Amino acid sequence: MGWLWAIIVGFVLGLIAKAIIPGKQHSPLWLTTIFGILGAIVGNAVARGLGVAETRGIDWSRHVFQLVAAIIIVFLGDMAYMALWGHKKHRV
Known part of the structure; x- marks a missing residue:
């Protein structure tokens, strides 16, 4: 069940x-x-490192770290994707 939640959270974070x-x-x-x-994993690690990984109720700070990490990773990952494979799609 953990993998299913990881995929769902990753999907949502990636789209946001x-x-x-x-x-x-x-x-x-x-x-x-x-x-x-990957953004969720990195965000969790940063939150844990700063001591805010586990709080009462909803972990808003952890979610913010996850989202910021996802934004950075999606941005850099898309740049890498276009650098490696983007030119092949535009020739067709």
């Missing part, structure tokens, strides 16, 4: 990050989901 980043992102949905999963 894509919506926040200005301009069009070209990475496919499956890759955006992976970027979102």
